[in-house]
Structures are given as structure tokens and as C-alpha cells.
Amino acid sequence: MTQSTGKSGNTANISLVIDDEPQIRRLLRVTLEANGYTVFDAMNGNEGIVQAAQCRPDIILLDLGLPDLDGVEVLKRIREWSKVPVIILSVRDREDDKIAALDAGADDFVTKPFSSGELLARLRTTLRRSRPQSAEAVFRTGRFEVDLAARIVSKNGIEIKLTPTEYSLLRLLVVHAGKVLTHRQLLTEVWGPNAVGQTHYLRVHIAHLRDKLEDDAAKPKLITTEPGVGYRVIEQE
């Protein structure tokens, strides 16, 4: 366990990297420190859990393939007492693990190999979302506006009529903007736990939402598909 302080001093975000590969740990340390993060690292799951408790990170980068504990198990143990944002590092072939991790409370995932720009963008989004926000009743991104209090959705200032189901779905995605919501999470929240597995409900309503909201429904900019995992609303910065 090592510690170093980023150049941003007191305001630096503390990050914890849990990965068994020294090279990845080194690389992440360099990249993160260069961008003002304070970095702790752990080389296995048990150490990661201890570190998470001791150094109170603002964000955790968690690899799923750990030598001692399964990454999802580490996440569950951390989630027993902490709501710290967790970003999963995974390889492409393990879709099931990815979904399991998201369902277990992970905030996002980055597929290896990843570019540093992509990783930093994900970190920023996740951190911003996790900060206590003033009860913002209006969500804005690009030309879209969702007034959560008045239940009004508008594009370029023109109101768009949505069915109650479409609205519930959009509201859920917007409240968690930037975060992937899995099929299970969406179905459970909108239709109730009995609807889990009825993915076609989602397919149909997402298609309707895109028809109404996107300029070109075939090239969605607002609601994107995470293949095999779920959907997310992109915040345009």
C-alpha cells in the first residue's frame, strides 16, 4: 500500500484502484495523478475492502478478475456499508459479470482495453453524479429539458407528449444520467419485480422514446444502448 498526493492538494479526489496487475496499477496511478487524483491501490480483494474502509476513497476502480475474491463479491461487501461510487474494469467476454456487478450496485463499467480519455470522462461523470446535489427539479442536456416537478419534457422549448410509461422510463434514466441502468433495474423500477425477464417491454418503449425525442431515431444521441447490459442517458457536456 502506497500513497501519494496529487497536485490539486486538498480538493483532490481520493481514488482507490483494486487490480491484481502491477502494470495496470502503475499506469492508472500515473494517469490519475496527472489529472489531480490522490491514488491508493490494492492488489487483491481483501486488501481492497480494508483500504476502502481505511482511506475513505471518493471513487473506486475495481477489476472483476481478482485472485482471491470475485470482484462482484468485493463490491457487495463494500456496498454493505458504503455508497462510494465504483467503476468496474472488465474484459469484453464477461457480460454476465458486468451485469451482475451493475445489479449489485456498481456505477459504471469500462471495458479493457480502454483509452485514458474515456476512463477520465467516466470518472468525472460518476463523481459529479455522486456529489450531493441541490434538489434540482429540471434536468437539461443539449436541447432537451425534463422538468421533473411539472412532469414536462421538451425539446428546443417545444413540449413533447409522452405516455405515463414512457415518462417513468425516461425519468429513471434521466435521474441517473450518465449511468448504465441494467434491464433488470429498469424493469423492476418501472413495471415491478414480476416483469424481470420481459426485456421486450423495454425494447418497445425505448424505441418509442427515441422516435419522439431523437433527431434520427436510428442514430440515438440521448439514450444509448449498452449491448447485452442495458441503457443510459448521455449528458452532453
Next chain:
Amino acid sequence: VIEQDRPNPDSLLAAIQSEVARKRRGRLKVFLGMCPGVGKTYAMLEAAQREFKNGRDLVIGYVETHGRKETDALTAGLPLIPRRNVTHRDIELTEMDLDAVLARHPQLVLVDELAHTNAPGSRHPKRWQDVNELLDSGIDVFTTLNVQHLESRADTVRQITGSEIRETVPDSILDAAEIELVDLPPADLIDRLQQGKVYLPERAANAARNFFREGNLTALRELSLRLVADHVSVDTQEFHRAQTNAGPWKTGHRLLVAVSASPLSESLIRWTRRMADSLKCPWLAVHVENSRPLDDNSQSRLEKNLALARALGAEVIDTTDENLARGLLRIAQQNNASQIIVGKPLAANWLEWFRAGKLLRQLTRESGNIDLQVVRAEKTGAPLTRPCSRWRPASNWKQYVIAAGILTAVGLLNVLLLQFTGPRVPGFVFLLAVVLLALFLGRGPVLFAGAASALVWDYFFLPPRFTFIITSTEDFVLFGLYFVIAIVLGQLVARIRAQELAERQREERAIALYQLTRELAQAGTRDEVVWQLIGEVSRVFSASAAVVLPGKNSLAAHPDSSLTLTDKELHVAEWAFLNRQAAGKFTDNLPGAENLHLPLATERAVVGVLSVHLADKTLPLPRRDLLEACARQAALVLDRVALRAAGEQSKLVAESERLSNALLNSISHELRTPLAAITSATSALAESKSPEGGFDRKMIGEIQEASARLNRLVGNLLDVTRLDSGYVRPKFDWCDVGDLLQTSVHSLQRELAGRAVKVEIAEKMPLARLDFTLMQQALTNLLLNAVVHTPAGTPVLVQARQEVRNEKAQLILSVADSGPGLSPDLLPRIFDKFFRAPNAPAGGSGLGLAIVKGFVEAHGGQIAAANRPGGGALFTIRIPQTQAPPGEAPPAGTKPA
């Protein structure tokens, strides 16, 4: 059966389906009449015509219209299976062609006259057995039957009409049958008879007229009406039982009938079955064996009696006891019998009467809370011959010669002794000789020795010598005592020896079974089990044996068999295997065969057949039981061995799957980690450099591109490995096809830059059932293929539509490019692994298309490659859509918004 490979799902499915078909037994409908001439065949044909009009697939297996016009007319239009011609002693006979009916396998077959006896040489002696086989193979049967032919009623009918019933069918065949009574008032029947409308065989005409008296007919009618009423009440009771789920028997009754070799037993057995029927209770038939041997005649009659009891549904028990009453009571108590049924003594002579009386007295005295029924038994069938003569010599003549020889020698010794002693000592020496003889010889020779030695003693030794006259009172008494002692001693010793012998035989059976069980328990493989079974059967039964096991295509005898089976015998074995019944010699199925074939059957399956060549004329019950027990035991072990082998096989498969998954994960991890480091590092480097181009930037770009390609290659290699190992199993889900195409195109944004990519989706495209991730990879690979093989800037067209062909929906996805197209001679190899066109530009691995094909086929679909008319290659994926897309989603609202 030990599978060498993983089971093929198609063959498994076929096996399951045939298993299901086999389990469904055909339904039997019986058109029951009180006597010939009431119109059973007519009623059956009428019913058949109705079924035929309703579209049932039915054939006539055997219908006898006796040339009656009305009946003949009813057969019109019904398909007929030609009868089989049999020549027996120069008489042409025709029989139902059972094999032809089985081969034709209709839904329903008509078979007239259930009680008919088949011509000798047929597969079964009786037609009802043919019908049973038809039912077993799942064919429904319509048949006709007169009430007098029913085994349990035959006795009553004989009492009513006075004529002997030779052709009978067991009651059990009616148990699951539907009965339709064909009723005709007796007066009408007699009318029909007088008009000549009833067919009667010429020679039996007189007897038959006697039979058709109004009194007889009324009694028969009542009998058949009662039978049908009983049958209906059984049905309702069973229904009631199923509803209330109560125990199997309403009453606590359990009947026990004593069975012997006597022909009287037959009617006793029938009486008990009727009684058990009306009490709705189980019943036992018990035979108590004693040391007196039975002659062949009695032995076969005993077996017939026991077989009858078994056919009528009794549990048959064979026990050994010198005292009949004690044996019966012991079995009665062991089995909780509530009533013992014995025959009323028919005094053939005073001795018989005395013995029967003794039995009854002892039973009455010792039966305790068990009721005793003494039933008047009727003589039936063959005239009563003495089943077993008490004095019949059971030993062969050699023993008499030995007895005579030894007595002569002892006599000579006594002559010497007489020089020194009085005449009484030789008497005791003779007595000693008789006792010693009893230890070695049978009952007859011992009695002979006792009598002969007494006379010899009197004649040669007792004064006055050389006469049979005895003068002294003392000698007279001694002679009398000698006579009695010699005979009693001889009897006693002989009886003890016989008991010992019976004991030993039973012990031998028990030991044989125990040994087989023990040895089989140690046998670990199929070959060992077979070897042990054949060895044990050969040893215990002094017979050669073969074990027939199912091979790849047909049954074959195991090479360790000590009996060679001819083709004909193999067919009999096959029949036993398929029908789960004993066949061949000593059975009712193909009794003409040379060997006895016992199926090796467990609850679960038939694993093979045990074929035994027994030279004896009969197979006594205990030996048969032992043989069947051996077969059962071996079947259980064979089944266990097979199950264990299958279990190990599947464990092996699971283990190799686990290992291979672990290996894949580890390789994936090892290869991707350095790649992740390279990608991450170069991207960081690229972002930190100044935006203007320059040498460094170009170099970094090259590294990024190369590592992306390497990453794709690693992914492809892993995919191919997984496809090869058969671990790609699509997770089917409802997917939005538009989303699928869009996501695929989007993920290749960088590679497709500068090209016009057109995505066309048919109007009102329904959701498709597929694995989103796998299909996205397939499409991505096709798009990458286009990127590599067509000049930069040329357009790519991606299309999706749904087609319905032969009522089967198909999702069709296609990727078309505008490049040089595919060379026709390379088309067949384009989806092969590592295949690269000779002129292909660098950048591909030759795996992409192979993976697409693998993923598509995992979906049960097909992929085809072709050239577009206007130039360029066209790849078309077809995925069958077997389920209709689900309906609209319900509105949200179960959760508050």
C-alpha cells in the same frame, strides 16, 4: 448403455418420444355376449363403421362373419389385413397375421373371438395373448367374447349347461377394458336359432341345441349382466378411490387358498378369485411341498394350477413342510391372511377321507383367529388319476439290488453267528442292517429290506427253522415287534433324509442367489456382470446360457456366452427384450423355441436378455423363481453399471468444460492486460501531445491502430476456441433489430469513417428473438470484413427484414458492400477458419467470417455469401423465428412514477 460420445440430442429426443409412445397402452373394448348368436360381431362392426366414418385409422385383423349377409355387408369399406395361412396336419387353417398388424400399426384393430386358440406354431397359444401384444404396442383393439369363456365364470357356466369349456381367457384382460354388453332376450335368440340365423358347427349341432334351452340362456344372461354390473361398480369404486385417495383395499380381507396337484384345485382357485373379487381383496395361492416326490403328470398339473392362480391375479407362494396344515398356517400368519380356503374332502377311499379329515381337524384346532372356508370342489377336466402313489417306488431298481445284496451278506454272517448265539441275535443284526440301509437308500428299498429281512429271519433262523411257522409265543411277539420296528425305523430315517434333501435344495437356491448377489456386487463393468451371471446360471442349472445385449443397431449375444444362439433364437430374445416378457420354452410366448429367454428388466429399462438352454421337460416353480431372481438381480446391477458409466461420462464432460473455461479466462486475462496497458498509455500520450500533427503523433497513431487490431485478433481467437469447444450458447431475448444494427455500426465509427453507411430496416419490423451481444459481434465482423476488403470511401448497405416462408418466420440481416466482390471459386471456402483470399489486403486474421458463421449457426440460422448484381459482396444471415413476438407491454404503474 455406455455412450462413448456426448449424446446426440436428436437421438435422445427420438428415444424419449418412442419411450412415450411405448408407454401408452392401447385401449381394449370388449363386446360381451351371453352365448353365440346374440350379434356381438355385428355390434362390433357397427361400432367400427362409426369410428371409421369419424376418421379413425382402423383395420380388420380377424373377423368371422360365418357368411351372414347382414354382417358381411358391415365389413364393406373397412381395410383388411390378409390372414395368415397355417397348415397343421394337412388341415388348412387361417389365423390373424399378428406381425402384419404390428407392422401396419393402425390406431384400432378389430379382432373377433378373443377366446380363440391359435393354430400350433403360432407365436402365442391363445388369441388373447396376441391381443395383449397389440395393446402393449399402443394399438386399440375391439374384440368379442362370450361370458362362458371368462376363466372365473367357466366353472359356473359348466354347472349351468353341463358342457366343458376348453377355451378360456383370464379375467385380468378385462380389468382395464371397456365392456359393451350385447344383449338379446332368450326367446328372441331361440327364434333366431330356429330361423337358422345362428351359426353352429355341424358336428356340435346337437350338443348346441341342448345348450340353447331357455333355462340355460336365462342363467347365462343373468351371469353376463352381473359381470357387466360388477365391472361398472369396480370402475366407480376406482374412481372413488382416486378421489378420496384412500388405501388400496376397503376390507382387511386377504384370502389364502391351498393348492395341490389335485385337479380339484382348479375349481377351488376359481372360487377364491370370485370371492376375492366380490370382497375386493388380495389373495394368495399356497402350495405346501413335502418330501414325497410327484410324478411328471402331477408335477405338470401342479404347475398348471399355480399358473392359473397367477393368471387370475393371485400371489403364488411355494413352501416346504411335512405337515400340510402347519405349512398353510405358517404362511397364513406371515401374510396376515384372514381366511383359509380348502377343498371339502371327496372320499375316494377311506384313507384319503381319513387324511383330509385330519387336515381339517388340525386347521380348525390351530387356526386361531383365521377363518376357515371348506368349499366343495368340483372335478373338472381330465379324469382323476391318483396323483401320487404312496407305495410307488421312488428309487430305481439298482437300490433294490443293493438292498437284496446286503441282506444276503448279512444273512450269511448271521448263519455264522448262529453257531455261537441263539436265534434272536441275528434278528437284531438284521435290524441294524435295515437302519443302516435307511441312511443310504430310498424309502422303497428300505421297506423292502425291512419286510424281506423279517421273513428271512423267521424262515432261516427262528425255530422251527426252514418254515414260516413260529411256535413259541415269545418268538411270535418278537417277530411282530421286529416287523413294526423295521418298517417304522425305515420310514422315519427315510423321511428325515427327504427333509434334509429338501432343506438342502432350498439352501442351495438361497446360496446360489446369495453368491450371485455377492459376486455381482463386486463386478464393476458390464463384462464382469455378464461373466458372473453366465457362470452362475451354468453352475446352478447345469445349463448353457447366453446374455443378449443391445448393440449399435441390433441385439447381439455377449462373447462370454456359453450358448450359441441361432438367428431364430435371437429373434425370440429380441421379442422378449421389446415386450419385457419371458419368451420361448416354458412360456406362452413363442413356446416352440429351444431356449428360455428372460428379459433383464428393471423398473427403469430393459437392459438385455438372459437366454438359457434347459434340457428338462418341465421347469419346476422353485427353479424358475431362482432363475428369474438371478435375472432380476443381474438386471439391477447392469443398470447400475450403465448409470454409473453415464454419470462418470457427464462428470468428465463437466470437468473438461470447467477446465477449458478457466483456461480461456486466464488466456484472455494474460493477453489483454498488456494490451490494456499499451492502449491506455498511448491514448494518454496522444492526448498530452499538441493537437498539430507531427512525427510523434503519427507514431502514436500507428501504435494505437496496431494494438486495436491485436485486441481484435485476441478476441477472435478466443471466440473461435469457444465455438470449437461448443461452449457458445446464445442467451435468447427479444431484441429491437434497429437498435442492433445501429449499435453494430456505431461501435465501428472510427473504422467506417468516410464511408456512406446506409441502414435500411423494413417497415413495422417486429422484435426478434436472438442473443443481442453475439449477433452484434457477428454484424460487426461482417462490417469489418467490408472495411478491410473494399476501397476506402465506398458505401456499405446494412438491411433487415422479416420473411415468412412455409409458415415459418425468418429474420434476414444482410451486409452489402460495393467492392470488387467475391471470386466464385473461393466462395465455398470463404467461411473456413484461417482462410484468406490470396489477394486479400493485410489487416484480417481469416477468423472473422468463421466466427460469424459459428454465431449464426448457434442461433440455428444460416449465412450465405454472394455477389451483388451491380458489383460488391453480399452476406445474408437468416435466423429462424419460432416464437411469435410478445404483445404490447402493460402500462407502468405497479411502481409509482
